[in-house]
Structure formats: C-alpha cells, structure tokens
Amino acid sequence: MADYxxxxxxxxxYFDIELLLQLSQETRIDGALMDKMSTLWEKWLNHLTVKxxxxxxxxxxxxxLDEDAEKDTDDAWDDSPSxxxxxxxxxxxxxxxxxxxxxxxxxxxxxxxxxxxTDGLVEAMxxxxxxxxxxxxxxxxxxxxxTFYPFKGACDICYLQPDCPKGNGQxxxxxxxxxxxxxxxxx
Numbered sequence: 380m381a382d383y384x385x386x387x388x389x390x391x392x393y394f395d396i397e398l399l400l401q402l403s404q405e406t407r408i409d410g411a412l413m414d415k416m417s418t419l420w421e422k423w424l425n426h427l428t429v430k431x432x433x434x435x436x437x438x439x440x441x442x443x444l445d446e447d448a449e450k451d452t453d454d455a456w457d458d459s460p461s462x463x464x465x466x467x468x469x470x471x472x473x474x475x476x477x478x479x480x481x482x483x484x485x486x487x488x489x490x491x492x493x494x495x496x497t498d499g500l501v502e503a504m505x506x507x508x509x510x511x512x513x514x515x516x517x518x519x520x521x522x523x524x525x526t527f528y529p530f531k532g533a534c535d536i537c538y539l540q541p542d543c544p545k546g547n548g549q550x551x552x553x554x555x556x557x558x559x560x561x562x563x564x565x566x
Contacts, residue, residue: 382434382435382499383432383433383434383499383502383503383506384432384433385430385431385432385433385503385506385507386430386431387428387429387430388429388430388431388440388481389429390427390429390442390477390478390480390481391480392420392424392427392473392476392477392479392480393476393480394417394420394476395472395476396408398472398475398476399416399465399468399469399472402468402471402472403464403465403468405465408465412462412465415462415466416465416466416469419448419451419466419469420469420473422448422451423444423448423451423470423473426444426445426447426448427442427443427444427445427473427477428441428442428443428444428445428507428508428509429441429442429477429481430442430507431528432500432503432504432507432528434497434499434500434503435499437494437527438527438528438529439494439500439525439526439527439528440478440481440482440524440525440526440527440528441504441507441509441523441524441525442474442477442478442481442523442524442525443474443509443518443520443522443523443524444470444473444474444520444521444522444523445520446520448470448522449520449521449522451466451470452466452467452470452521455467470521470522471522473522474522474523474524475524478491478524478526481528482526482528482529482530484529484530485526485530488530488532491524491526492526492527492531492532493525493526494525494526494527496511496515496516500525501515504518504525509523509525
C-alpha cells in the first residue's frame with residue numbers, strides 16, 4: 380500500500396469566455412446557450428474537487444469534476460448536440476481555469492504535464508476518489524487533470540509526450556480532440 384497524503388485546496392475558477400471560444404473554435408455564443416452555461420458553471424462549483432497529493436517526495440495537483448457534471452454533459456447531448464459540444468468545452472475550460480487559479484504557470488506554459496502513473500500514484504488516486512482507468516492510461520473522471528505541484532515544466536517532463544500532438548510537434552491546429560473517457564479502444 381502506497382504511503383500518501385492529500386489536502387483539499389480552494390480553487391477559484393473564473394468564467395474565461397476567451398478560453399471557451401478558443402477551445403470550441405467558435406466566435407460567438409447565443410444568449411440562451413450562454414445562460415445554460417452560466418448556470419452549469421455555478422452548479423459545478425459544488426462538484427469540483429481540487430487536491431494536493433504527496434506520494435513519497437513528489438507532490439501533485441489533482442482537479443476533477445464529479446459524475447454529476449459528467450451527467451450534465453451527457454444529458455445535453457440528448458437535447459442538442461451543438462449545445463452539448465459547447466457544454467463539454469465548458470467543462471474542459473472549467474477544469475483548466477481551476478488549475479490556472481492554483482498554478483498560474485500552467486496557463487503561461489500552455490501545458491499541465493502529466494506525471495508517470497507509478498504504483499504509488501495509482502493507489503493514491505484511487506484512495507482520493509479519482510482512480511485511473513484499468514490500464515492506467517487516463518483518469519476515470521471525464522473532466523480531470525493530474526499534474527505536478529508546484530509547476531515544474533511543461534511538455535519536456537510530460538509522461539504523455541510521445542502521444543501528444545503538441546508535445547511531439549504534430550499539432551496542426553486541427554481543433555480535433557478526444558474527450559477523456561471516449562478514447563477508441565485499440566484492440
């Protein structure tokens with residue numbers, strides 16, 4: 380059993396419309412959708428978990444939205460795929476804004492490097508309620524980030540670099556992304 384400690388941190392995510400538009404590659408949002416997203420943003424403040432974790436000598440920041448927020452995004456797909464796309468981007472922006480409020484260097488660097496999922500880290504994440512998936516390739520929560528605390532660097536230290544279009548120079552600005560939990564299963 381891994382020896383770890385965890386501490387709740389208070390994140391202060393702010394609704395960054397520029398970040399949301401950038402993620403969605405949109406130039407405008409209609410009023411009704413903006414009202415929906417503002418309501419969800421306020422709601423999700425009560426569904427956000429932010430923890431500082433120490434495993435051995437290394438500290439991490441774990442940020443995630445719980446299952447209720449995932450349900451909100453799933454339900455939106457049933458109502459309007461175009462709205463759901465924006466709401467999904469909103470959840471991603473919410474997580475990013477939460478991280479930026481704790482580690483502003485992540486925003487400046489443009490990357491929150493992922494740590495290698497060691498046995499101790501995998502056990503700690505399970506213990507705090509945000510376990511890795513079965514093959515430890517991603518966290519089980521759809522809207523979640525785990526990075527180093529304090530900030531230590533960007534792409535150069537990221538465990539995901541070989542598979543990251545940004546980290547390995549293949550990002551062509553396609554705007555294509557895979558929502559965690561919706562990766563194709565390479566069987």
